[in-house]
Amino acid sequence: MDKDAGRVENLKPNYKLWLEQDGQYVFGLGAYNILKSIHNTGTITEGAKTLGMSYRYAWGVIRKIELTLNVKLLETYKGGNVGGGGARVTEHGLKLMDMFDGARTAVDKVFRKGP
């Protein structure tokens, strides 16, 4: 049974990371990607579309976190005479993104350090 035992050493660590409050999941990769996509595209519609999500789903994910934390993560504004408008990630939203990405980068660094 041991001829393939090298496989044990070939296993690689992987992980899932999230931010929590009092032991409850609040903010993970899904929400991070939604905020980032809205930040990049400037609208909830385009941000959701880029990720293959509906506006309703993407906004629901963010809205739930806003209610949990009691802070706004997105600000929407009306457009000019071409019917534009869009969404901005707030300072709180950017802070959450930074916290998540900082933790993720730190963990990735640990795992890349291996032989």
Place this chain on the structure above:
Amino acid sequence: MDKDAGRVENLKPNYKLWLEQDGQYVFGLGAYNILKSIHNTGTITEGAKTLGMSYRYAWGVIRKIELTLNVKLLETYKGGNVGGGGARVTEHGLKLMDMFDGARTAVDKVFRKGP
């Protein structure tokens, strides 16, 4: 909406960690705890009982990993004249435990470093 905004900063990172092979989950906290408990108690029965699991469940978790990796993680042996016998974690099993625990300790260290 911003009076509780300090909550964003109060969020704490948490994570789930596992070892994988070709992108497939192989070994996580559950299996680690089972091997550790068997290692400590010296039998599958007692090891499972300590964790509130049935022998069948605990052994099933480990057996599945053995089949995936094609290595033995446990060796069982017959007892003496008092009807003993027991189980030992093999070198491969100990190696898996070390890999998991090493990765976990490294990640914990990253998160403890924060302010």
